[in-house]
Amino acid sequence: KAGVTQTPRYLIKTRGQQVTLSCSPISGHRSVSWYQQTPGQGLQFLFEYFSETQRNKGNFPGRFSGRQFSNSRSEMNVSTLELGDSALYLCASSLSLANTGELFFGEGSRLTVL
Amino acid sequence: AQSVTQLGSHVSVSEGALVLLRCNYSSSVPPYLFWYVQYPNQGLQLLLKYTSAATLVKGINGFEAEFKKSETSFHLTKPSAHMSDAAEYFCAVKRRDDKIIFGKGTRLHILP
Numbered sequence: 001k002a003g004v005t006q007t008p009r010y011l012i013k014t015r016g017q018q019v020t021l022s023c024s025p026i027s028g029h030r031s032v033s034w035y036q037q038t039p040g041q042g043l044q045f046l047f048e049y050f051s052e053t054q055r056n057k058g059n060f061p062g063r064f065s066g067r068q069f070s071n072s073r074s075e076m077n078v079s080t081l082e083l084g085d086s087a088l089y090l091c092a093s094s095l096s097l098a099n100t101g102e103l104f105f106g107e108g109s110r111l112t113v114l
Numbered sequence: 115a116q117s118v119t120q121l122g123s124h125v126s127v128s129e130g131a132l133v134l135l136r137c138n139y140s141s142s143v144p145p146y147l148f149w150y151v152q153y154p155n156q157g158l159q160l161l162l163k164y165t166s167a168a169t170l171v172k173g174i175n176g177f178e179a180e181f182k183k184s185e186t187s188f189h190l191t192k193p194s195a196h197m198s199d200a201a202e203y204f205c206a207v208k209r210r211d212d213k214i215i216f217g218k219g220t221r222l223h224i225l226p
Contacts, residue, residue: 004157033214042218043158043204056213090157102148103214105157 002027004106006091012112018079021109025072025093031055032074033103034066037088046089049074050096078111086113116141116209118188120217128225133177133192135220137205140186146208147188149179150216153201161203164188175199200224 005024013019025032033056034046045058049068066076072093078085088110092103121136139145146165150158162173169181179190190203205217 035216043216045213045215048213056211058213092158102160102163103150103158105150105159107155107157 004091004093004104006089006106006109008109009107010110010112012114013081014114015081015083017081018077019081019111020075020077021089021091021111023074023076023091023093023106025074025091026104029093029095029104030072031094031096032068032072033092033094034074034076035090035092036060037090037108038086043090046076081113083113086111116145116207117215118147118205118207118217120203120205120220122220123218124221124223126223126225127195129197130194133190133195133199133222135190135203135205135222137179137188137190137217138186139188139205139207141207147179147181148206148208148214149173149177149188149190150204150206151175151201152204152219158204161190195222195224197224197226 007022031050033048035043037043047066048056052068063079068074088108090108092105094103118139148163149161151161152158161177162171164171164181172178177192181188202219202221204219208214
């Protein structure tokens with residue numbers, strides 16, 4: 001069974017640009033969550049999608065957005081990039097967070113903003 | 115709001131010694147609690163989870179954790195550390211709104 005796949009793994013952008021990250025969940029998983037990981041803040045919850053609907057949202061500015069497609073694949077977008085957006089962005093899938101909430105993580109997309 | 119606090123951002127133990135990583139939670143009801151491990155350049159992997167079925171939870175790689183309601187703690191232990199245990203460990207709680215919130219992590223160093 002294939003795991004959670006995130007693309008791209010590494011990318012470099014400059015301030016003001018935008019970026020789109022992709023996440024393919026484990027087959028059969030309908031929930032996709034996104035986290036931002038930085039050395040100082042640890043893992044910060046961005047948002048969670050279930051069946052194409054955003055169910056939960058963290059405390060991030062509107063520059064951070066996401067969506068989920070009918071096949072459960074998800075994308076997140078960050079517009080007008082700032083230096084502080086440099087981080088590892090982790091995607092995690094689960095059957096449904098309404099149960100025990102076990103998350104399966106991808107290896108992440110490491111974004112560097114110059 | 116429910117949250118977790120991990121005591122110690124870095125912990126060093128000798129190979130073969132006891133591993134103890136501390137996590138305290140804030141919750142007015144028995145929560146769902148988790149420990150995850152992150153190896154370098156990888157995502158997080160579930161070590162174990164508490165879902166109120168048993169207070170002592172056994173996980174993978176010889177790790178276990180005990181839920182202590184009186185102390186609001188869910189500390190992670192392993193009797194004998196191995197070099198391969200060097201990684202970052204995260205405690206997490208699932209809130210009533212189904213958000214899963216992580217602690218800031220504890221980096222475990224194994225000394226030869």
